[in-house]
Amino acid sequence: MKPARGDSSRLQDILEAIEAIERHPVKDRPAFDSDELLRFFVLKHIEILGEAIFKLSTELKDRHPQVPWNKVEKTRHILVHDYFDVNWDIVWRIMEQHLPSLKHEVQKVMKFEGFKSA
Known part of the structure; x- marks a missing residue:
């Protein structure tokens, strides 16, 4: 049986997922739309x-x-x-507009809570 994962590990998981997306920058929306592997990775x-x-x-x-x-x-x-009906406009907006601020907020939470970032 796996040991329970705590809040610190979960917050780190969030940061790692965002950082994985950041490691694969997208030039623009047409490039995103034309790259099926990248879309599903994100x-x-x-x-x-x-x-x-x-x-x-x-x-x-x-x-x-x-x-x-x-x-x-x-x-x-x-x-x-709703995996057969993914709205790629929403995914794009999340990636471009919301993930940077979420990353910042999660980093602040980790610092406030005294959790170490990996």
């Missing part, structure tokens, strides 16, 4: 960070209401369960 990492957020403790999320935990969880749920 989608998978958004799902991973959404799952990590879902499994964070309620107490941690309650201490940091400035982070849009619920919104990310709901987005992950939609992406996973």
Whole structure:
């Protein structure tokens, strides 16, 4: 049986998923749309960070209401369960507009909580 993963590990999972996406910069939207592997790579990492957020403790999320935990969880749920109808406009917007601020917020939470970043 695997040991339980705590909030520190889950927050690190979120950062690692965002950083994986950052390691594969996309020139522009047409390049994103034309690269099926990249689109699904980004989608998978958004799902991973959404799952990590879902499994964070309620107490941690309650201490940091400035982070849009619920919104990310709901987005992950939609992406996973409506996989035949993925809205790539939303995925693009998440990648371009929302992940940088989420990364910043998660880093602040880790510092506030006294968790070390890997």
